[in-house]
Every structure is written in C-alpha cells, then in structure tokens.
Amino acid sequence: MELNKDSNKQYMEDKKAFELKLAKFEKGMEKLKEDLKLNRRQIEDAEIRKKRAEEDKQPQAVKTEEENIKKLKAKQKEIKTKGKKIEDILNNAQDKVQEHFKEIEKDPELKAHIDKAMAVKYSRQLNKIHKEQAQLETLRKVMEEKPEIENNLKGMVRANEKIEGLKKELEGLDEIKDKARINEIMLKEIPEAESKYKINKDMMMKRVNVGEKSDADKDEERTEITSEFIDKLAKEGFYHYKADGKDFKKGDINLNKSLNKIAKGYAKKEDFYNRSLQKVQGKEESEKETKTGIFNKVKNKLNSNVENETALVKVDEKISWRHPIKKFKAWMNRRNNVEKENEEESKVSNKNTSEKFRTAYKYDMIQDYVKDREDNIKEEVKQERKNNQERDSDESR
Amino acid sequence: MEKDIMDIELTKEDLNELTPEELVDLKIKLEDMKMDLEELLQDDEDDEEV
Numbered sequence: 001m002e003l004n005k006d007s008n009k010q011y012m013e014d015k016k017a018f019e020l021k022l023a024k025f026e027k028g029m030e031k032l033k034e035d036l037k038l039n040r041r042q043i044e045d046a047e048i049r050k051k052r053a054e055e056d057k058q059p060q061a062v063k064t065e066e067e068n069i070k071k072l073k074a075k076q077k078e079i080k081t082k083g084k085k086i087e088d089i090l091n092n093a094q095d096k097v098q099e100h101f102k103e104i105e106k107d108p109e110l111k112a113h114i115d116k117a118m119a120v121k122y123s124r125q126l127n128k129i130h131k132e133q134a135q136l137e138t139l140r141k142v143m144e145e146k147p148e149i150e151n152n153l154k155g156m157v158r159a160n161e162k163i164e165g166l167k168k169e170l171e172g173l174d175e176i177k178d179k180a181r182i183n184e185i186m187l188k189e190i191p192e193a194e195s196k197y198k199i200n201k202d203m204m205m206k207r208v209n210v211g212e213k214s215d216a217d218k219d220e221e222r223t224e225i226t227s228e229f230i231d232k233l234a235k236e237g238f239y240h241y242k243a244d245g246k247d248f249k250k251g252d253i254n255l256n257k258s259l260n261k262i263a264k265g266y267a268k269k270e271d272f273y274n275r276s277l278q279k280v281q282g283k284e285e286s287e288k289e290t291k292t293g294i295f296n297k298v299k300n301k302l303n304s305n306v307e308n309e310t311a312l313v314k315v316d317e318k319i320s321w322r323h324p325i326k327k328f329k330a331w332m333n334r335r336n337n338v339e340k341e342n343e344e345e346s347k348v349s350n351k352n353t354s355e356k357f358r359t360a361y362k363y364d365m366i367q368d369y370v371k372d373r374e375d376n377i378k379e380e381v382k383q384e385r386k387n388n389q390e391r392d393s394d395e396s397r
Numbered sequence: 398m399e400k401d402i403m404d405i406e407l408t409k410e411d412l413n414e415l416t417p418e419e420l421v422d423l424k425i426k427l428e429d430m431k432m433d434l435e436e437l438l439q440d441d442e443d444d445e446e447v
Binding site: 018029033036089092093094096097110125265272276 | 406407408409410411412414415417418420421422423424425426427428429430431432433434435436437438
C-alpha cells in the first residue's frame with residue numbers, strides 16, 4: 001500500500017510540474033502578444049507624430065521621429081525572432097504529442113476512445129467560435145444602427161491600451177528610485193483608465209442588447225452579446241489609421257479594419273476545426289469497420305475488464321491499482337465468469353464464430369497479454385503481502 | 398523572456414502522465430496557440446508591407 005501511496009504522490013507531483021510548465025509557456029505566449037501589440041501601437045504613434053511634424057514644417061522633430069521609428073522596428077524584429085523561436089518549440093511539442101498519439105493509438109480500443117474525445121472537443125471549439133462569430137456579427141449590425149456604440153468600443157480599446165502601456169512602464173521602474181512615478185501609475189493613472197473602461201463598457205452593454213432594430217432586421221433572431229465577449233474583443237490588437245487614413249491626425253482606431261481582422265481570425269479557426277472534425281469523424285467511421293475483426297472480439301470476450309482498465313486508463317494505473325488483492329479476486333471472478341460464458345456461448349453460437357474465436361485465442365500476443373497481466377497482478381499481491389508482514393512485524397516489536 | 402520560454406520542452410515522461418482526455422486537450426491547446434501565433438506574426442508582416 002505504501003508503494004502505491006508513494007507512486008500516487010510522485011504522479012501528482014509530476015503532473016503539477018507539467019501543468020506549471022504549460023502555464024509558463026502560455027504566459028510567455030501572452031507576453032509576446034502584448035509586446036507585439038504595444039510595439040505596433042508605438043510605431044503607429046511615432047508615425048503620427050512624424051506626419052504632424054512634417055505638416056508643421058519641423059525638420060528636427062521629423063528626424064527624431066524617424067530615428068524613433070527605426071529603433072521601434074528593430075525592436076519589432078527582435079520580438080518576432082522570439083516569436084519564431086516559440087513557434088519552433090510549439091512545432092516540436094506538437095510533433096511529440098503526435099508521436100505519443102501514434103504510439104498509444106496502436107491499441108484500437110484506445111484509438112476509438114481518443115477519436116471520440118477529439119470529435120467532442122473539436123465540436124465544442126467550433127461551437128464556441130460560432131457563438132463568438134454570431135456576437136461579432138450582431139455587434140457590427142448594431143453599430144451601424146447606433147454609431148455611438150463605436151465610440152464606446154473605441155473608448156474601451158483606448159483605456160485597455162493605456163492600462164497595458166502603464167503596466168509595461170511599471171516593469172521597467174525601480175521600486176525605490178521611481179517610487180513617486182509608481183505611485184502615480186498605481187493610484188491615479190491605472191484606476192482612471194479602469195474607470196474609463198468600465199463607463200464605456202456599461203454604456204455599450206446597455207446599448208447593444210436593447211433598442212430598435214432596423215426594418216430589414218425586424219424578424220431576425222440576434223445573438224445576445226455577452227460581457228465576456230466584449231472584454232475579449234477590447235483586448236484584441238486594434239489597428240489605428242495609417243498615414244493615408246483620412247483621420248490620420250487624430251490617430252483614431254480603424255474599427256472596420258480591426259473587426260475584419262478579428263473576423264478573419266475566427267474564419268481561419270473555424271476552417272481548421274471543421275477540417276479536424278471531419279478527419280476524426282472519418283477515422284471513426286473506418287474504425288467501426290475494423291473493430292469487427294477477430295482481435296477485438298476475442299479481447300472483448302476474454303479480457304473485457306483488464307482490457308478496459310489498461311486501454312482507457314493506462315496512464316492512471318498508479319491510481320487505479322490501489323487494492324491489488326481485491327482487484328485480483330474481482331478480476332479472477334470476472335475472468336472465470338467470462339470463461340464460463342464463453343463455454344456456454346460456444347455451445348450455442350454458430351460454428352464459424354466459435355472457430356474464429358478459438359483461432360484467435362491461439363495467437364501468442366493474446367496469450368502473452370493475459371499472462372503478463374496475471375503476472376503483474378500476482379506480483380502486486382506478493383508485494384502487498386510482504387509489506388503487510390513487514391508492517392505487522394514492526395508493530396509487534 | 399527568451400530564457401523562460403526556452404526552458405520549456407515537453408518530454409515523453411510529461412506525456413505519459415496525461416490521461417487520453419488530457420492529451421486531447423493538450424493537442425487542441427497547442428493547435429490553438431499555434432494558430433494565434435501564426436496570426437500574430439503574420440499581422441506584423443502585413444503591417445510592414447503597408
């Protein structure tokens with residue numbers, strides 16, 4: 001029992017370490033996203049300042065901004081190089097996961113189980129994307145009817161950009177030397193930006209889900225826009241007008257271009273998950289045919305219990321085999337029952353089926369599999385008894 | 398950041414610890430992250446072209 005306890009403890013620790021590793025990776029991705037977003041904004045701002053300086057005929061200011069833009073673009077290249085490295089790591093991780101899948105999918109039962117799980121998860125992903133697509137579509141329609149909503153969204157985006165910029169600034173400040181600036185950011189500027197975000201969000205939420213629809217949309221069922229979706233949307237990277245934009249001087253947010261980009265992102269994911277789902281469902285169909293083979297029939301009849309435990313919770317063995325004696329007895333009972341059933345069944349079943357069954361049972365791999373399983377269980381029972389004896393003798397001392 | 402990221406590598410042992418459902422979740426999570434990253438890097442390339 002101690003052995004299993006230690007094993008479980010180790011298993012939980014390893015799993016926790018893996019989760020932390022993955023969380024760290026996700027954090028790294030998020031940071032890259034933020035860095036790129038901020039860098040893009042800084043380039044856009046510098047371009048706007050340069051354009052203003054050109055119009056005001058201030059050559060020195062133009063030169064300063066040109067140098068600034070050059071530096072920012074160099075920084076962007078640096079961030080993108082990191083992005084490429086992350087991409088390599090991701091590719092590598094995907095290859096390993098794929099390799100692992102290939103290995104465990106050698107077991108047809110497990111493969112069917114995985115395909116089924118994948119189909120469910122891909123469907124959920126698609127469902128989530130469809131819901132967000134519908135909300136985005138509704139938002140665009142509502143914005144056409146009520147242009148003031150555009151201003152609320154822009155207000156949220158700007159407030160969010162401000163918060164992100166301030167947080168970035170905080171990272172570079174010294175706790176002692178820059179205490180005054182830190183206090184200003186923490187106690188004044190961030191709360192102000194958060195308040196601006198909230199005011200705009202509250203107004204937007206009130207406006208998007210109520211009010212008159214245009215005549216063309218009277219009969220249409222519109223998807224309700226959720227608070228979570230609005231928050232997610234405002235955190236996306238929004239474009240600001242480029243040098244050729246008519247509102248260039250204001251450096252306004254280009255909502256149309258930004259929302260087109262977001263819609264494109266959804267479409268890309270939708271396409272990917274659709275293809276993945278079709279692939280898995282196709283696999284499932286062909287799997288149904290192969291599952292009628294002799295191998296599966298024999299496995300189902302002879303080792304239904306052992307096989308299920310091994311196949312479906314293979315990686316959880318450390319947890320599931322906590323009581324070897326009970327498990328062994330139960331397994332023996334079930335095995336005896338299965339054998340009895342097989343004997344009875346063989347009497348009544350047609351000749352072809354029983355012939356196939358007997359033939360398959362002669363396969364070495366089936367016999368080896370059963371023998372291995374029995375040996376493992378016996379070994380565990382032996383170990384358990386030994387542990388009990390040791391514990392008893394310790395207690396009697 | 399680079400050091401933090403470069404420290405991360407999935408091992409066979411990591412994968413052995415996962416249940417089939419967790420493996421599927423991981424596969425989908427990685428696919429999702431890859432798509433986000435591609436889009437992110439692509440955006441920048443697009444910006445440069447303008």
